[in-house]
Amino acid sequence: MESMSLQIGMLVFPHLTQLDLTGPYEVLARIPDATVHIVAKTLDPVPVEVGPLRLVPSTTFRDAPPIDLLFAPGGGGQIAATEDDETLDWIRTTGEKARWVTSACTGALLLGAAGLLDGYRAATHWAFMDLLPLVGAIPTNKRVVVDRNRLTSGGVTAGIDIAFVITCELAGRPAAEMIQLQMEYDPEPPFRAGHPNVASPALVARARERIARRYAQREEQLRRFTSRT
Amino acid sequence: MESMSLQIGMLVFPHLTQLDLTGPYEVLARIPDATVHIVAKTLDPVPVEVGPLRLVPSTTFRDAPPIDLLFAPGGGGQIAATEDDETLDWIRTTGEKARWVTSACTGALLLGAAGLLDGYRAATHWAFMDLLPLVGAIPTNKRVVVDRNRLTSGGVTAGIDIAFVITCELAGRPAAEMIQLQMEYDPEPPFRAGHPNVASPALVARARERIARRYAQREEQLRRFTSRT
Numbered sequence: 001m002e003s004m005s006l007q008i009g010m011l012v013f014p015h016l017t018q019l020d021l022t023g024p025y026e027v028l029a030r031i032p033d034a035t036v037h038i039v040a041k042t043l044d045p046v047p048v049e050v051g052p053l054r055l056v057p058s059t060t061f062r063d064a065p066p067i068d069l070l071f072a073p074g075g076g077g078q079i080a081a082t083e084d085d086e087t088l089d090w091i092r093t094t095g096e097k098a099r100w101v102t103s104a105c106t107g108a109l110l111l112g113a114a115g116l117l118d119g120y121r122a123a124t125h126w127a128f129m130d131l132l133p134l135v136g137a138i139p140t141n142k143r144v145v146v147d148r149n150r151l152t153s154g155g156v157t158a159g160i161d162i163a164f165v166i167t168c169e170l171a172g173r174p175a176a177e178m179i180q181l182q183m184e185y186d187p188e189p190p191f192r193a194g195h196p197n198v199a200s201p202a203l204v205a206r207a208r209e210r211i212a213r214r215y216a217q218r219e220e221q222l223r224r225f226t227s228r229t
Numbered sequence: 230m231e232s233m234s235l236q237i238g239m240l241v242f243p244h245l246t247q248l249d250l251t252g253p254y255e256v257l258a259r260i261p262d263a264t265v266h267i268v269a270k271t272l273d274p275v276p277v278e279v280g281p282l283r284l285v286p287s288t289t290f291r292d293a294p295p296i297d298l299l300f301a302p303g304g305g306g307q308i309a310a311t312e313d314d315e316t317l318d319w320i321r322t323t324g325e326k327a328r329w330v331t332s333a334c335t336g337a338l339l340l341g342a343a344g345l346l347d348g349y350r351a352a353t354h355w356a357f358m359d360l361l362p363l364v365g366a367i368p369t370n371k372r373v374v375v376d377r378n379r380l381t382s383g384g385v386t387a388g389i390d391i392a393f394v395i396t397c398e399l400a401g402r403p404a405a406e407m408i409q410l411q412m413e414y415d416p417e418p419p420f421r422a423g424h425p426n427v428a429s430p431a432l433v434a435r436a437r438e439r440i441a442r443r444y445a446q447r448e449e450q451l452r453r454f455t456s457r458t
Contacts, residue, residue, distance in 0.1 A: 019412070022247055022252075029282075036280045052267060053265075053267055053284065143417045144419070157414045176420070177422035178432065180418065181428050183385040184355055184386055186424040187416035191397075192415070198415060203406055
């Protein structure tokens, strides 16, 4: 057994999807002998994408300790975060040194824009999976995708599942199962519409319509990044 | 159809289990024409139970508008919150007027201590289910329990499931399914240990040992409340 004082750096940026972060946080913060840092550009409270909640970072890009595990959430604000050089530089330099590089939802596009998914199999929110090749990643239609030290997951709630996979890797299965029992993670969705594989085609079509503009924005943005490198 | 400008009041208090709140929040904040308020004693950032995260309330007990749906999270801090007269008074007066009174995890014990579950079937975190009779509630071993306008759920992640049940009730199933698809809520826990029904007896015994002191605290506290009324 190697020494276990693992430093986990969870990125936050304005208008993130807060559950992309708070789901995995609840799991990772319970890992014995791990320390979670909520890392942002400044210590100012960060507004989330939907509703009035704001999250307070615990440290900044400048002050964060060396990070063993990097985690990137997604959400509408991921587009602006990708344009922000300071944010992308921190992701790149932190990710290059980290032992594990992980994400939920469109956090994968941030990792990708920072050059961290080139040649890796990866997942992201189902609606944006097609964009992964623009950052050199290989789209993989699974809820959690592990390729060497890159662990990426599907949209929003998939962050909880990837957090248990991460915990198993970092702390072993007994520790992960204890956290699962504490968190009563034995899900029972009252209906099934959580993925295009199980939702009605009409619902999927309406959902795609709603995000068409955001899809186009992300596509345009990532094409710019690709042509830049 | 009645008018839909629903005011949702989600309580926060120091050392709550943040996912008890942030899981349901992600669902409820997406309900069309609903407004979520993060309600606390003051506007100061609220520390969570595990790790460095702090949540910023959006309003206070004094300034919150009339609430149609009250939601109470749980966590270690629920014990201190129950001792706090100002918090319990707000829960009681708000819950008595609200159309729906809801909780995740040991939030049910807060509702119960405020007198809001007397004679109702209810759920709470599996480890504390036995304490519900101390507040006059009828323990019901289900992940989500609906009894008239009281909707209570099991521990931590059960809050996501109850939020979809609530959304279905408030906004209809098509709206709830759209949110489920957006949030890619098609869970795939990598292993199954999330409830005593599926975890190994040895793991359950270790988990019960770990929370024995907290169980005793809660039992002592609720016995005091029962004898007071």
